Amino acid sequence: MKAAVLHSINNIVYEDIEMKPLKADEVRIKVMAAGICGSDTHKMVSKWKYELPAIMGHEFSGIVVEKGKDVHKFEIGDRVIGIPFEPCFDCEYCHKGEFSLCEDYGMIGTKSYGAFAEFVNVKERNVLPIGDLDFEEAAMVEPLAVALHGVMGIEPQMGDVVAVFGVGTIGMLVIEWLKVAGVKEIIAIDISDEKLQEAMERGCDRSINSLKEDLFEKINEYTNGRGVDIALECAGSNITQEQCLLVTSKKGKVGYLGIAYKDVHLSEQAFENIFRRELTVKGFWNSYSAPFPGKEWTTSIDFLSKGKIKVKDLISHRFLLKDTQKAFHLIINREEPYGKVMILPNQEE
Structure with missing residues (x-):
């Protein structure tokens, strides 16, 4: 098969x-759409921790074209998505249904060949049907489930005021789920006017460009000096990871979805706020719960299928498989504004 093969950092070769x-x-899936995750690009510019050569791609959908002899839930021609996380089902955390904390997991797209290829092999238990759902929308289920895992875990209440730091793909999807949850007000925070405008069009009530405006003055203005009930960090920035602790009200909650790729050093005030304001601080990793893969996944498929959540407009670029390196150059070098970037391995020119 043809694949976009990673040989070294940011060196992807289109080859047989x-x-x-x-x-x-297992089933063999003909990959119809595969999204580039932010974690993929971070691995590309820092240090690849896994075996090389490798094939990335863990947000994907496609068609079952072959199945193993022990596969009974799927037939040739079924439209499906793949679940990239492969828990061991045998460690302490798997036994408790806390699959994201598995101590010996596999991962499609890092520890095994992923979906930036014409085909990918996936265990039957890591496959879900998508019915007539559009392949590109279906490839967004994985990040949508990540966003829902965080929103479910932070337990927003009707009437809450929520600040979302970073309105990239995950931040936008968090906003979608917060609207479903019925919060009173959503404040989008970013340094891109274009992203903030998109967030407002998606249903945010207020926005703050923290590069141009005083974040703390605006939060005080919007909350009458009280602070937000919930701050959700979706940017993975060491700056916003601290700011969350500075804008949250007493007895408020802070949720971290963005991955920290640098050391985070807290000011005295930020650290003291944790105990002086009695904040609840929670981290959210991946998107899984019991029964595997969890309500995050099944609910995401259901809401997309019924048109209750829109994701297609978040896709800004589409590349053929042979142009995967160009797609990564676009993102890593920030050659132009982008949202979700899709690879379409089986689309003809």
Whole structure:
């Protein structure tokens, strides 16, 4: 098959490779759409921790074209998505249904070949049907489930005022779920006017460009000096990771969805706010719960299928498989504004 193969940091070669043999409990999926995740690009500019050569891609949808002898839930021609996380189902955390905390997990797109290829092999238990859902929308289920995992975990209440730091793809999807949850007001915070305008069009009530405006003055203005009930960090910035602790009200909650790729040093005030304001601080990793893969995934498919959540407009660029390196150059070098970038491995020119 053809694949976009990673040989070293930001060195992707479009080439022929041998497909892995299909195991008895696996299906082979013809990949129709695969999204580039922010974590993919961070790995590309820092340090790749896994074996090389590798094939990335863990947000994907496609068609079942072959199945192993022990597969009974799917047939050839079924439209599906793949779940990239492969828990061991045997450690302490898996036994408790806390699959995201598995101590010996596999991961499609890092520890095994991913979806930036014409085909990918996936265990039957890591596949969900999508019915007639559009393939590109279906490839957004994984980030949508990540966003829902955080929103479900922070437990917003009707009437809450919520600040969302960073309105990239995950931030926008968090906003979608917050609207479903019935919060009173959503404040979008970013340094891009274009992103903030998109957030307002998506249903945010207020926005703050923290590069141009005084964040703390605006939060005080919008909340009558009280602070927000919930701050959700979706940017993965060491700056916003501290700011969340400075804008949250007494007895408020802070949720971290963005990955920290640098050391985070807290000011005395930020750290003291945790105990003086008795804040609840929670982190959210991945998107899984019991029964595997969890309500995050099944609910995301259901809401997309019924048109209750819109994601197609978040997709800004589409690339053929042979142009995967160009797609990563676009993102890493910030050659132009972008949202979700899709690779379409089986689309013809």
